[in-house]
Amino acid sequence: MVWGKLFGGGRKDKPVDPDAGKSPVHLLLETLDPAWREAFKMVVSDPQLDAVYRDILYRNLTLGQIEEARTTLRQAIPMMTKANRDRIQHLGQAQAWASDDDLLRAGIFSPKGTAFPVDYLELGYMPRQRSNGEAVKLPVMFHGEGHLLTVAPTGSGKGQRFILRTLLEFEGPVVVLDPKGENYRETAWRRDLYGQVYKWAPGEDDSDCYNPLDRVKGWDDARLLAELLVVPQSKEPFWDDAARDLLTGLIFYVMHRRPRERRNMREVCRLLAASKADFDAMVEDLQGSDDERLQELGNIIETQSEALRTSITTTLRTQLAVWRSDDVAAVTSSSTPGWSVETILRRDNSWITQAAREGRAPGWYYDEEAGEVHGGRAASIYLIVSPEKMSSMRTVLRVMLGQHLSEAIRVRRMLDEENATDAELPKSYPNWPMTFYFDEMPQLGYMRIIEDAVAITRSYRIRLWLFTQDIAQLKEVYQKWESLIANCRCQVYFRPNDQSTAEHVANRLGKRKDLWGGEDWVASPQQLMGPEFREDCVIIQDGLTIRARMSKPSYADEDLKEWIIEQKGKFGEEIHRAPRSERVPVIDPDQEPEAGEPPPDASEPSTPEDADLKEDAEYQEELAALQARMRARRSGPPPKATKDDDEGGGKRPDSPSGASEPPRRPPTPPSFNE
Structure with missing residues (x-):
């Protein structure tokens, strides 16, 4: 009878305040450190432990006699079940981890009966058991703002x-x-x-x-591209900054002074490897530009010593060497x-x-x-x-x-x-x-x-x-x-x-x-x-x-x-890819396109400068190689069907007979309250 009253078995009156109706044990548990709270519950519930230890530990904790409580606990541990003996040794550690209630309040667990947020990522789970003994996995989620x-x-x-x-x-x-x-x-x-x-x-x-240069609309975009292209390597920031400054100007120059089909990183690399005569001609072109920033770039290059300019361009050529490779040029030129x-x-x-x-x-x-x-x-x-x-x-x-x-x-x-x-x-x-x-x-x-x-x-x-x-x-x-x-x-x-x-x-x-x-x-x-x-x-x-x-x-x-x-x-598992960008530019307007080749792009007028560029033997050699590869690709298997492009998607063929709509999201997560 005494134990019944002590551990909540006595009569419960209608509560009149938050603590009314709570047994003395419940009131004590609310005041204890989490580790002691868990230890006390284990002593109370251990089937092998004599009831006298529960009574003594309760009295120790009620009177705040922590050292006496430790003595009682040390005496009780050898008589507890093995599972409880193992757990009680590290209770201070276990209680440092977030509890189920903590995770629920933070939205890391999904409350019972609610759907997963559309932006969720599942990071793991908590293994738990329902009251009926069924094992469940409570998903640990990340959603909302943040990284x-x-x-x-x-x-x-x-x-x-x-x-x-x-x-x-x-x-x-x-x-x-x-x-x-x-x-x-x-x-x-x-x-x-x-x-x-x-x-x-x-x-x-x-x-x-x-093509990265398709994203360059102004000087700031060119500056960002140059910053991404140059991997910081020097302890002295002057060299990295000088390389970025020159590269920014060259990117901006290519966007303003080259025909559309040559506005790509391969052309930027070509400028860095130009002969002295071609480089001097570019500087003259920069200084004669209508754009003030291009004029400034031309003036800066002209005033640099040849040794300094050579050092900077050599550094850039080394860092950008991969952009000259056939594999990279083929997937970054359009x-x-x-x-x-x-x-x-x-x-x-x-x-x-x-x-x-x-x-x-x-x-x-x-x-x-x-x-x-x-x-x-x-x-x-x-x-x-x-x-x-x-x-x-x-x-x-x-x-x-x-x-x-x-x-x-x-x-x-x-x-x-x-x-x-x-x-x-x-x-x-x-x-x-x-x-x-x-x-x-x-x-x-x-x-x-x-x-x-x-x-x-x-x-x-x-x-x-x-x-x-x-x-x-x-x-x-x-x-x-x-x-x-x-x-x-x-x-x-x-x-x-x-x-x-x-x-x-x-x-x-x-x-x-x-x-x-x-x-x-x-x-x-x-x-x-x-x-x-x-x-x-x-x-x-x-x-x-x-x-x-x-x-x-x-x-x-x-x-x-x-x-x-x-x-x-x-x-199905078919991947509906976007149409390939297969247009190969034909630079010489007098050249007859080969059978099956698309016509040259005439969206921009030809200029004397363009004509000079079309005579670039290196460019023509690269173009011929690209055209040959493209013809070989088109002679292969036909491309897969693509999606309807009404705002980027569309209807798809029906699924196999009898297929029903799959769950768009995982089922409602199990509740840890069950």
């Missing part, structure tokens, strides 16, 4: 456990640095439902094309129709706002009555370069990623302003960010635009997910690496294999007092590097420290593989 950083060594499963899975589920526009091409092979079939797929892969016949960030984001915004007016979720959907799949407008861009070529292709990848990010910032700001003035739009509606996957990010070298974007773009619906192998790698490239980490709202660490990274994570987690009055790591560097955390990751998000179980690698997840087979069976 992510993942730190894990090469070969640890960043792609298999995080990138592939999120690309299959996240329906917003993405730009993916894909070092092995694995992301394209495993996810492009699915992202084809979400919108147009672009594949940029130098050396591959089916690669899309992207642009695939529709491939610009402004076009992509405008199409996506149009589709999202249309869905908002109609009161439906954005993205692709299946019309069951008509048997048609209506594709979304969120494009996916895969930049594929083999790992062994990452170093040599660094300047190209910097340009591709940097220009896309810069344009996304500009266009998102513009679209947000336009949407704010649209009276027909609801005040709030489902939307998603444009997400950039920067795999192996430090290998690109220092990029100021990444540092700036992480600090300023949270409200622009632009999300960066940065990946690095270890802290030392990040520290070597970014002087303000601590600020970069701090500006990432979510940081994911797993399987560190170097002491500095493990110590960094352990220090972030800190130390906690244990039951015995001492201090210990929440997770020591040795624990983080050992088998105890082999399948777990440490997530630091919104001020919470989370220990989450990682999903299985995609290749080992049987449930995921079955789902992929089912979805491919219902909706």
